[in-house]
Amino acid sequence: MPRLALLYDRIRWEEKELYRKAKEKGIELKLVDAKSKVADPYVGEEAIRRLYGDLVLQRCISHMRGLHYTAYLESMGLRVINSFKVQNLCGNKALTSLFLIKKGIPTPRTLLAFSQEAAGDAVERIGYPAVIKPVIGSWGRMVLALKDREVAQAILEMRGSMQGPFDSIFYIQEFVKRPPRDIRAIVVGDEVVSCIYRYAPSKDWRTNVARGGRAEVCPIDDGLEDLVLRVADELGGGVLGVDLMEGESGLLVHEVNSTVEFRGAASVSGRDIAGAILEYALKEAKR
Amino acid sequence: MDAECPECGAKFTLPEDVVQGEIVTCPDCGVDLEVVGVKGGKVELKVAEAVGEDWGE
Structure with a gap:
């Protein structure tokens, strides 16, 4: 073995x-x-x-x-x-978005800017409300809604004063009109092993379970399964957490996680996700 | 399993299935501690790394 x-x-x-x-x-x-x-x-x-x-x-x-x-x-x-x-x-939201856009996978409209000034232009181009996210990081940390010009100016100014190597990369996205939940699909190899809805906690708009969001089983229909497996296949496969939103015109993929946390998904779906990952790893090791 | 907080010296016990690399919290001072070794019923701990900007899934 x-x-x-x-x-x-x-x-x-x-x-x-x-x-x-x-x-x-x-x-x-x-x-x-x-x-x-x-x-x-x-x-x-x-x-x-x-x-x-x-x-x-x-x-x-x-x-x-x-x-x-x-x-x-x-x-x-x-x-x-x-x-x-x-x-x-x-691991880098800018690279993820560019990849998804290039591959024609439905994803929220996203612009990049490389200075505070250009970021202001990007927000105007997206329109209000918009969302700003750090390109690296998880759990909804520092993901902020830019509700109007005043808020955007204040937040961009704050971001502009930060000195980290990734702080000068401004990732600006449309604020997608969606139900107060998103979808997390866990892919292991060529199978969607578990799929959950993540509901935003009562005092937050972000749905991350790490922020106190609630998880519920999401039925895997053909459209969802096809889209998620296509994303995994285009990226290069493996063990992935694909995050989707239910936009007005259909499903949108907004993020893909490479070291996916699956505690919430395992507990609500009852699926042995760790076991599936190990079996997949063994199969891959034999190839 | 017997453990001792390297920060405040508090002595406490941890479950038998504790694994190297796990994070536990000192019941006295509240500092996050990383399990760096489990040997002969004794757990070795060190103060855990602070959350980094690139942490995530």
Whole structure:
């Protein structure tokens, strides 16, 4: 049986569940703390296999850490789920949106700007209300609604004064008219294993479960399944969390998560998502 | 499992199925602690990393 490694920097419920399920199924899954290792490109293949097995599940909570570690592992000839290409596209909302638009996948209208001044122009072009999001980050953090010009000016000014390397990339999106919920579909390989509605908590417009949103089972109809699998296939496959909104003219894909959290989905759908991920990883390791 | 907070020195117990890499909170001072090792019924802890801007799923 192939040997698997789980690369982590913090064990969340999901990583613990993967570890527990692997034990239960008799699958060798080695926990590797990304923070404690030196990524040495000069060691031989044997040392690499001893340390990481045949395939690595990359589950770091820090996008940059996981991405760069994956670059190292792939350069050493190891398979990683998800691949560097997928992680890179999903971990940066600007790259995700450009990719979705290029592939003709329905997605909210999005503009990019690279200065505070140009961001103001982008907001005017989108119209009010608009949404501004950091290109890197999750859980709805710093996702803000720009209700009118006054609010937009204040928020853009605040963003303009921030010094992080990604703070000068302004990601401006239309505020999609939708029910107070969105859809999270979890894809493992070529199967949608679970799909949930995420309802916004009462005092927030964002639907992230991390913000206190409530989850409910979402039926997977053909249209939804086709769209989600198309997104996964175009991106390069793997284990993905595809987020969709129910816009006035149909489903819109607004985000894809590469180290998807599935606690909420597993608890409401009853599906063994960790088990499905492990089986998929074993199958991929044998290819 | 016996544990000791490296920040405030409080002694407390953790469940048997605790896994290396998990985050626990010190019941006394409230600091987030990372489990760095589990050996012979004793858990080794260090103060966990602060949330980074690039953290997420």
